Structure formats: C-alpha cells, structure tokens
Amino acid sequence: MQTYFNTLVDTLTTHLTGDEVFLCYFNGEQSDFIRFNRAKIRQAGIVVQNYVQLELIDGKRHAIGELALSGDLSIDGSRMQQLLSDLRAKLPFLPDDPYLLYATKVQHSEKLGKNQLPNVQDSVDEILTTVQGNDFVGFYASGGIFTGFANSLGQRNWHSSYTFNLDWSFYHDKDKAVKAAYAGFQWNNEQFQSKISQSLAQLTLLKRPARTIAPGAYRVYLSPTALYEIFTLLAENSFGLKAQKSKQSALFRMLAASPQQLHSTVTLRENTLAGVAPTFQNQGFTKPDNVTLIEHGKYQSALISPRSAQEYDVITNGADSTERPCSLDLAAGHFAMQDILSELDTGVYINNLWYTNYSDLAACRITGMTRFATFWVEKGEIVAPLNVMRFDETLYHILGKNLLALTNEQEFILSSNTYERRSIDSARLPGALVDDFMFTL
Amino acid sequence: MFELLQRNFHRVVPKVDFCSLRYVEEYSENLAVRQDITQPVKTKHDSGMMITVIDKGGIGYAATSDLSETGLNNAIKNAQLWAQRTQNRTITDFSKIIMPHRSGHYTSNMTQAWSQTSLADKLTLLHDEAALAKIDDRIVDWEASLWFIQRNQLYLTNYGGEISQTHHYLLPNIIVTASQGNETQRRSLGALGYCRQGGLEVLEQIDFKGQAYQLAEQSLQLLLAPNCPNKKTTLVLDADQMLLQIHESIGHPLELDRILGDERNYAGTSFVTLNMFGNYQYGSPLLNVTFDPTHSEQLASYGFDDEGLPAEKVYVIQEGILKNPLGGTISQKRANITGTANSRANSWNRPPIDRMANLNVEPGNSSFTDMISRIEQGVFMQTNLSWSIDDSRNKFQFGCEWGQLIENGELTQVVKNPNYRGISATFWRNLIQVGNIDTFQLLGTPFCGKGEPNQSIHVGHAAPTCVFAHVDVFGGE
Known part of the structure; x- marks a missing residue:
C-alpha cells in the first residue's frame, strides 16, 4: 500500500501548475471484525477501506478534498486528477487564508509494522472455545492500519501497524458484568487465558447480592480504565491552543490570572x-517525542496545530487540526497496586466509568456513571458489587485537592474506538485513590 | 454506477441462502466562517459496497471500495468465507430468517439544490451571519457553518430485490461563545439540531438568517446570570432539548438489539424487557411516540431500511403504553415480536443494526403561553449541551445551554448551567402538558453512536414543548 500511495502521489505531482503545492494524507485499513453475544457470533466480516485527503494550495488559498480509493491505480489516478481539478476550480472563489501553514522543510519518516497477527480462524476458535458456558459478549478487531503523508515538495512519511483488540464483557445478570480487553501485536495464548481467568474471578464476586449506596461523598479507587474514560472526555476539548485561547477548554481556569491547579503529583504528557x-x-509537521501538558499540577503547554500557530503567533508542535492528544501519559505515583484495597479501606472500587460529560464545563465538573464491575469495599475487603451510581464531580477535586495517591504502575490502554476507522489512540495511566468523590443519583 | 453493479451482481451472485449488495455513494461539503475568516473548504467523495451472505445458518459480510468486477468477486468470496466460518456458531440460524426482497425508489424533496448557489454566495451568506455575532468584546468566538450531504444508495438481493434511494441533507449551525473572567457560556443553533433533508431551502424553513445576533445576545445574558437553582420543580423542555430526552431515554431503551443483548459490551443494555410490550406504562397518558419516516424533510426519513424493509409509521408508545420496539427484520425474528424498518448502517463499510430513524413525540393541545401560564414555579430549558445516561438507559443527567425561571405563570430570570436529572422509568410518567403543533419542531442529530464496529448515524426527533412535574434541577459550581 505504501508503494501504491507513493505512485499515486508521484503521478499527481506532474499535474500541478504554476506555484501550486499539494499535501496528501492517506489512511487505510484491512480489518476483520467479529461481534459476539452470549458466546456466539452475531456479525462477522471484513472491511477494506483506503482514503486519501488532498489539499491544494496556491499562495494563501487552499481547499481540501477526500476520496475513497478503489485500489486500481488507473481508476484512482484519474479520480485524483479530477479531484485536483475540482479543488483548483474552487480556489478563485476563496479568499486568502491568513492562518494557512504547512511544512516546507522536507522530513521523511518510515515506520513499518511487522504483521505477526494470528490467523483469524484460529482466533475465532480460541475465543469461542475458551468462553463457552459463560455469557460472553464482545468484539474482536484485527488487521493492518496504514497512514501516510506526502507533499509535492518531496516529503514522504509512512506508518503501518498490525494490531488486534479483543474487548469483552462477561455478564452475570442484567447490568452486572466484568469488562476486560486483550490487545496487542502478537497473540499469546497464555496471556489471553490469564486475562480470561482474571475476568471470571471478578465475575464470581459479582454473584454476591448487590448493594445500593445513598448519594453522597465516598472514598473511591479509580482504575486506569476508569481514569481513561475521564481523559477521553478531556481530550476532546481541553488541551488544544484554540480551545484554551477561545475560553472553551474545560481546563481554561488553569490559565486564569489566579489559576486553578491540580494535585502536585499530577504530570500529564502527550507521549x-x-x-x-x-x-x-x-x-507534514513532525510531532516531538513529548509535550508536557500539565507538570506538578500546573498548566504547562498546549497542543498547537499549524493553524492555531498562525492564528495566535506561536510555534506549532505538530498537533493535528483537532488538537486532541492521542498518546496521553499520566505519570505514575508511589502507591503500590497490591495495596489498593487496604489503602481504600472502606469505599468504592471503580473498574469502569461510562458516558461522561460536563455538567459545568468552565468548572471542569464532570458527570458520568459507574459501569461493569464496581464494588463496595469494607476494611480492605470486597464486600459486594454495587448497583450503578451517577457521579458529578470537578476534576479539580478528583485530581486536585481530593487526590490521595496515584499507583506506582501505569496500564497501557489501546483504544477500542472504531468510529469511521480503527483508532490508533492509546494511553498510559495509573490508578487513583480519591477522597470525597461525589455520587448524586 | 448503479447499472454496472446491477449487471455484475446478477452475473456473479453465488448460490447461497441469501446474498445482498449494498452500495453507498456520498458526496459532502463543509463550509464554515469562524471569526470572519473562511475556514478551509472541505469536500468528501466516499463510495463503496458491502456484500452480505447468509448460508447454512452462517452469516458474513465483506466491504470494499473496489467497485470493479474483480472487487465484487473478492467481496463475495470473503463474505462467503465468513458465512462458512460462522456456521453452527451464530446467535441464531440466519438461514431461517426470511429477508426482504423488495423493489422501490425513494428521493428526498429538494427545491433549492446546493449546487445551484455558487460557492462564493454561500460563503458570503456565512460571512454575513457570522458578522452579526461580534456585538461585544466578551464575544470571544463565533462560527457559522453549512454541511451538505448527498447520498445515493443501491440495494440488490439474490432474489430480485432492487431498491435505490437518494437523500440530500443540510446541516446548518451557528455557535457563539462569550467569556468574562472565569466564566464561559455558549449558545448555538439548537446544537446542530436544525438539520434536515433538503437543499438550501432548509435555511428559510428554520429562519437561519439573523440567528447569530440573538444567540450572541443570549450568551452575554448567560454570563451575567445566576446559576440555575437546586430544587425539585416543574420542568419545561423546549423541542431542542426534547430531541435529546427522546433519544436517550425512549429511543435507545427501545432498540431491540439492546434488549437482545447485542450492545451490552459497548452501548449498553436496556431496562426494557420483551414482556413489557403491550402493557407497560412508559409515560403518562399524554405521551404518544411514533417511529415516523413520513415527514419528508426530517433527517431520517427513507423509503426502506438497509435490509430492504419498507418504512411505515408505527406507534411505539400510545397514550403512555409501550407498544412496539425498534427492531428490524433480524431482531424481530430473533425476539419473535413485530418492530419497525430500522435496520440501518451509517455507510458502506459498516453492517446494518437497529437504529432509531425518526422517533417523534406527537403534539398535544396546549399552546406555549397556556403551558407557562399554568406553572407557579418552574424552570424552562432550551438547547442540549450535556448528556449522560447509564447503560440500561435509566439514570440520566442532562444539561442545557439556556435556562429561565418560571414564576407565577411567566418566564422571568435567565439562569446559567441549567441541568436536571431523573430516571427514565419514572420521568415520562410525570409528563403533565404537551405542546400543540405550534410548538412542534422537526429536529435531528447526525451523531448517534452505537455498534461494534462503531457507527455514527443520522436520526430525527420531532417534538413539541413538554412539561414535567417533580424534576430535580440544579446549576453549576
């Protein structure tokens, strides 16, 4: 696919006229998808999709078009040329764009993933054999993901990876379930069986009579997966320069004259x-290895797209136009994973949060639900599963004044998001022990 | 392209229990003006097909953007392979389900085609609108945008089914943000809710021109407003919040695939069970909810769903009683219950699942003025801003952009950060007034997320203004 993309782009370069420049971004995948319900298959199939986004620039005018590629060089070559003509026809009707910025220094890169994925038939056999006898519901996605960039200045970049992601739940009854995932580059049956065993062990705990707690403030442990739900919400609009400058970031009070701060142990990076x-x-810009977003609880820097860099007269750090982080890394703390229950003592052990949203964006107050295996803990022992509870709490409490400790290990989480395409977002997060976490319903 | 696919499909269709080809071609264009600067103009031309094969009980699909005969042959081979792999391992014997093999055609109504107005004129319209928003230094961000989509679909089956559908959508929006000190507030054009099928005539239908000024004024009012009070009171929801209330606490719980458990690993389950249909008191007797594909300008109107089932109006809740779930051909068979034509896919590269389409609350008899005049104490809320609900679609908390107190039968003080929370199973039983046709608005959203692999799809929700008793409302920090 890399050769195919480069051939398309090389051909297109010959069709430019005058001072025209183009930027071309490719994303494609070949994915097997299997959907399970009650340890049976509900849907299964393969999706092959390849898209190219072409941006034509002439001076300060530009327009962008995206195409689905067929995989046939002659057809796609013609369609790319037609797209180029269509974009060229738009330019006279567009004003100069004062915020246009693209890389003019050529920086090639190539990262080729090795395909070590298991045969999909073997995966299906292994999964179904292992989960028989349980109410297993889940989703398996596997295959290659390809991303490329090229411009008419000669820059070429390519990135490929071959991953699988099995994301599943074991259900006990109604909404009582254990959620887990096994993702990576190479299937290891021992690791898979171990993950399944851990899930089933938690499922046993869920069979105890469930408890309902009254709304109020509780000491809680938020697992890395639960924290990931909060950071997924924050990622949408909190860390970009545009959101911060236009006061729409959920963290904009961290930049105020009297800034809000998080706990001094909180250091967050786009890693x-x-x-x-x-x-x-x-x-065409290259991202730095790290951007420190928050250091020791204080705002440090933003993700800055080329467009924002022009608008606010700063230097871009290679963020894409959404200015969303895609490799968040929250530094680990000092609290040992094996001490979670004893440190929690009495409170709520939260494995997963769900459906978070802002109840007061300016205050970064977030509401959401507990979901899957959430337990009531007394004197360091799991006593009972908890019926779902709604929380409503500001981040300045959760990771600020009410944060007691972060675990000394991080968990690597690979996003299972497949909207439009398989996500290549990931995060490295510890767990968090939090006091006075407010449940409301 | 349609003719070529028809010819090729019927030449190579395999001898299996069921085989379909679903082709989707979509052209979209995004225009936006932010802070008086034209944003990068973006177009997208997407096209591809999905082959579905059912054979000997198994099921498989293959999606590709290679539309050649070779691409078609490969897709059929891959779909057959998956159907073989899944034999005797599926949730149901798919070969026992009689899939539709219908023929027909559907086209959106459109009187002012997108292409008939020049790019320059459309951008001028957006510049003029955006310029209305900058009325004060505290207006820190403002944007006006238009998103146009044309979608052509072809659906073919191995027993002669042949359905073609063409849709045109226009999704206008305006967002104005005001900020001062530690406070930021925003107003938008129904949070994109005024999206409809059609062309540029939609802008006249929704009175687009001039809205930016009013939204800017309101965002400034919100900056100075006190927080919404915390109390249990009467809540009045305007149509652009009813949209969300219907979607989350009626639409999703009634999706048959959720009730059957398919979504439990992602979107969630439902507090509704199969034995509730026909007898469960979902809401007060004032509540009438329809699955209604007949409003041609509504976002999710169509002639057939993506498995070829003809779309018809169905009452899902009538006089408060739960009547029918939202489930297409496969879910209906699995659950042994009647449903709706709502098996839909968001594009060629995702398989159909049970979706909402247009799900509407039917209008009642009360005028807006009469409803407000009957309320001694309450809060009026408008335009969705925040949404969160549990995985059984029961415990919810929603927030709005705009709030106003109701005191002694009149709208009074503006309040910021209006939120409310409740439980679906009891909330709708406290519906005490339903607005008449004058308060009824055709709204929708292009972003309903569900399914594995994930799909974001268009849904429509028309509703009148409604009044609910005994609701917990509250404000911000």
Missing part, C-alpha cells in the same frame, strides 16, 4: 514516543 500513533500529521 508520542511511547504511543502507537504516527509521528507526522496532515500538514
């Missing part, structure tokens, strides 16, 4: 080096 996403973006 591109440790992630699985490409290091290049749509305008």
Whole structure:
C-alpha cells in the first residue's frame, strides 16, 4: 500500500501548475471484525477501506478534498486528477487564508509494522472455545492500519501497524458484568487465558447480592480504565491552543490570572514516543517525542496545530487540526497496586466509568456513571458489587485537592474506538485513590 | 454506477441462502466562517459496497471500495468465507430468517439544490451571519457553518430485490461563545439540531438568517446570570432539548438489539424487557411516540431500511403504553415480536443494526403561553449541551445551554448551567402538558453512536414543548 500511495502521489505531482503545492494524507485499513453475544457470533466480516485527503494550495488559498480509493491505480489516478481539478476550480472563489501553514522543510519518516497477527480462524476458535458456558459478549478487531503523508515538495512519511483488540464483557445478570480487553501485536495464548481467568474471578464476586449506596461523598479507587474514560472526555476539548485561547477548554481556569491547579503529583504528557500513533500529521509537521501538558499540577503547554500557530503567533508542535492528544501519559505515583484495597479501606472500587460529560464545563465538573464491575469495599475487603451510581464531580477535586495517591504502575490502554476507522489512540495511566468523590443519583 | 453493479451482481451472485449488495455513494461539503475568516473548504467523495451472505445458518459480510468486477468477486468470496466460518456458531440460524426482497425508489424533496448557489454566495451568506455575532468584546468566538450531504444508495438481493434511494441533507449551525473572567457560556443553533433533508431551502424553513445576533445576545445574558437553582420543580423542555430526552431515554431503551443483548459490551443494555410490550406504562397518558419516516424533510426519513424493509409509521408508545420496539427484520425474528424498518448502517463499510430513524413525540393541545401560564414555579430549558445516561438507559443527567425561571405563570430570570436529572422509568410518567403543533419542531442529530464496529448515524426527533412535574434541577459550581 505504501508503494501504491507513493505512485499515486508521484503521478499527481506532474499535474500541478504554476506555484501550486499539494499535501496528501492517506489512511487505510484491512480489518476483520467479529461481534459476539452470549458466546456466539452475531456479525462477522471484513472491511477494506483506503482514503486519501488532498489539499491544494496556491499562495494563501487552499481547499481540501477526500476520496475513497478503489485500489486500481488507473481508476484512482484519474479520480485524483479530477479531484485536483475540482479543488483548483474552487480556489478563485476563496479568499486568502491568513492562518494557512504547512511544512516546507522536507522530513521523511518510515515506520513499518511487522504483521505477526494470528490467523483469524484460529482466533475465532480460541475465543469461542475458551468462553463457552459463560455469557460472553464482545468484539474482536484485527488487521493492518496504514497512514501516510506526502507533499509535492518531496516529503514522504509512512506508518503501518498490525494490531488486534479483543474487548469483552462477561455478564452475570442484567447490568452486572466484568469488562476486560486483550490487545496487542502478537497473540499469546497464555496471556489471553490469564486475562480470561482474571475476568471470571471478578465475575464470581459479582454473584454476591448487590448493594445500593445513598448519594453522597465516598472514598473511591479509580482504575486506569476508569481514569481513561475521564481523559477521553478531556481530550476532546481541553488541551488544544484554540480551545484554551477561545475560553472553551474545560481546563481554561488553569490559565486564569489566579489559576486553578491540580494535585502536585499530577504530570500529564502527550507521549508520542511511547504511543502507537504516527509521528507526522496532515500538514507534514513532525510531532516531538513529548509535550508536557500539565507538570506538578500546573498548566504547562498546549497542543498547537499549524493553524492555531498562525492564528495566535506561536510555534506549532505538530498537533493535528483537532488538537486532541492521542498518546496521553499520566505519570505514575508511589502507591503500590497490591495495596489498593487496604489503602481504600472502606469505599468504592471503580473498574469502569461510562458516558461522561460536563455538567459545568468552565468548572471542569464532570458527570458520568459507574459501569461493569464496581464494588463496595469494607476494611480492605470486597464486600459486594454495587448497583450503578451517577457521579458529578470537578476534576479539580478528583485530581486536585481530593487526590490521595496515584499507583506506582501505569496500564497501557489501546483504544477500542472504531468510529469511521480503527483508532490508533492509546494511553498510559495509573490508578487513583480519591477522597470525597461525589455520587448524586 | 448503479447499472454496472446491477449487471455484475446478477452475473456473479453465488448460490447461497441469501446474498445482498449494498452500495453507498456520498458526496459532502463543509463550509464554515469562524471569526470572519473562511475556514478551509472541505469536500468528501466516499463510495463503496458491502456484500452480505447468509448460508447454512452462517452469516458474513465483506466491504470494499473496489467497485470493479474483480472487487465484487473478492467481496463475495470473503463474505462467503465468513458465512462458512460462522456456521453452527451464530446467535441464531440466519438461514431461517426470511429477508426482504423488495423493489422501490425513494428521493428526498429538494427545491433549492446546493449546487445551484455558487460557492462564493454561500460563503458570503456565512460571512454575513457570522458578522452579526461580534456585538461585544466578551464575544470571544463565533462560527457559522453549512454541511451538505448527498447520498445515493443501491440495494440488490439474490432474489430480485432492487431498491435505490437518494437523500440530500443540510446541516446548518451557528455557535457563539462569550467569556468574562472565569466564566464561559455558549449558545448555538439548537446544537446542530436544525438539520434536515433538503437543499438550501432548509435555511428559510428554520429562519437561519439573523440567528447569530440573538444567540450572541443570549450568551452575554448567560454570563451575567445566576446559576440555575437546586430544587425539585416543574420542568419545561423546549423541542431542542426534547430531541435529546427522546433519544436517550425512549429511543435507545427501545432498540431491540439492546434488549437482545447485542450492545451490552459497548452501548449498553436496556431496562426494557420483551414482556413489557403491550402493557407497560412508559409515560403518562399524554405521551404518544411514533417511529415516523413520513415527514419528508426530517433527517431520517427513507423509503426502506438497509435490509430492504419498507418504512411505515408505527406507534411505539400510545397514550403512555409501550407498544412496539425498534427492531428490524433480524431482531424481530430473533425476539419473535413485530418492530419497525430500522435496520440501518451509517455507510458502506459498516453492517446494518437497529437504529432509531425518526422517533417523534406527537403534539398535544396546549399552546406555549397556556403551558407557562399554568406553572407557579418552574424552570424552562432550551438547547442540549450535556448528556449522560447509564447503560440500561435509566439514570440520566442532562444539561442545557439556556435556562429561565418560571414564576407565577411567566418566564422571568435567565439562569446559567441549567441541568436536571431523573430516571427514565419514572420521568415520562410525570409528563403533565404537551405542546400543540405550534410548538412542534422537526429536529435531528447526525451523531448517534452505537455498534461494534462503531457507527455514527443520522436520526430525527420531532417534538413539541413538554412539561414535567417533580424534576430535580440544579446549576453549576
């Protein structure tokens, strides 16, 4: 696919006229998808999709078009040329764009993933054999993901990876279930069986009579997966320069004259080096290994797209146009994983949060639900599963004044998001022990 | 392309229990003006097909954007392979389900085609609108945008089914943000809710021009407003919040695939069970909810769903009693219950699942003025801003952009950060007034997320203004 993309782009370069420049961004995948319900298959199939986004620039005018590629060089070549003509026809009707910025220094890169994925038939056999006798519901996605960039200045970048992600739940009854995932590059049956065993052990705990707690403030442990739900919400609009400058970031009070702060143990980075996403973006800029967003609880820097860099007269750090982080890394703390229950003592052990949203964005107050295996803990012992509870709490409490400790280990979480395409977002997060976490319903 | 696919499909269709080809071609264009600067103009031309094969009980699909005969042959081979792999391992014997083999055609109504107005004129319209928003230094961000989509679909089956459908959508929006000190507030054009099928005539239908000024004024009012009070009171929801209330606490719980457990690993389950249909008191007797594909300008109107089932109006709740679930051909068979034509996919590269389409609350008899005049104490809320609900679709908390107190039968003080929470199973039983046709608005959203692999799809929700008793409302920090 890399050769195919480069051939398309090389051909297109010959069709430019005058001072025209183009930027070309490719994303494609070949994915097997299997959907399970009650340890049976509900849907299964394969999706092959390849898209190219072409941006034509002439001076300060530009327009962008995206195409689904067929895989046939002659057809796609013609369609790319037609797209180029269509974009060219738009430019006279567009004003100069004062915020246009693209990379003019050529920086090639290539990261080729090795395909070590299991045969999909073997995966199906292994999964179904292992989960028989349980109410297993889940989703398996597997295959290659390809990203490329090229411009008419000669820059070429390519990134490929071959991953699988099995995301599942074992259900006991109604909404009582254990959620887990096994993701990676190479299937290891021992690891898979171990993950399944851990899930089933938690499922046993869920069979105890469930408890309902009254609304109020509780000491809680938020697992890395639960924290990931909060950071997934924050990622949408909190860390970009545009959101911060236009006061729409949920964290904009961290930049106020009298800034709000998080706990001094909170250091958050966009850790591109440790992630699985490409290091290049749509305008051809290369991302730095790390961008420190929050350091020791204080705002440090933003993710800055080329467009925001022009608008606010700063230097871009290679963020894409959404200015969303895709490889978040929250530094580990000092509290040992094996001490979670004893440190929690009496309170709520939360494995998963669900459906978070803002109840007061300016105050970064977030509401959401507990979901899957959430337990009531007394004197360091799991006593009972908890019926779902709604929380409504500000981040300045959760990771600020009410944060007691972060675990000394991080968990690597690979996003299971498949909207439009398989996500290559990931995160490295510890767990958090939090006091006075407010449940409301 | 339609003719080529028809010819090729019927030439190579395999001898299996069921085989379909679903082709989707979509052209979209995004225009936006932010802070008086034209944003990068973006177009997208997407096209591809999905082959579905059912054979000997198994099921498989293959999606590709290679539309050649070779691409078709490969897709059929891959779909057959998956159907073989899944034999004797599926949740149901798919070969026992009689899939529709219908023929027909559907086209959106459109009187002002997108292409008939020049790019320059459309951008001028957006510049003019955006310029209305900057009325004060505290207006820190403002944007006006248009998103146009044309979608052509072809659906073919191995027993002669042949359905073609063409849809045109226009999704206009305006967002104005005001900020001062530690406070930020925003107003939008129904949070994108005024999206409809059609062309540029939609802008006249929704009175688009001039809205930016009013939204800017309101965002400034919100900056100075006190927080919404915390109390149990009467709640009045305007149509652009009813949209969300219907969607989350009626639409999703009634999706048959959720009730059957398919979504439990992602979107969630439902507090509704199969034995509730026909007898469960979902809401007060004022509540009438329809699955209604007949409003041609509503976002999710269509002639057939993506498995070829003809779309018809169905009452899902009538006089408060739960009547029918939202489930297509496969779910209906699995659950042994009647449903609706709502098996839909968001594009060629995702398989159909049970979705909402248009799910509407039917209008009642009360005028807006009469409803407000009957309320001694309450809060009026408008335009969704925040949504969160549990995985059984029961415990919810929603927030709005705009709130106003109701005191002694009149709308009075503006309040910021209006939120409310409740439980679906009891909330709708406290429906005490339903607005008449004058308060009824055709709204929708292009972003309903569900399914594995994930799909974001268009849904429509028309509703009148409604009044609910005994609701917990509250404000921000």
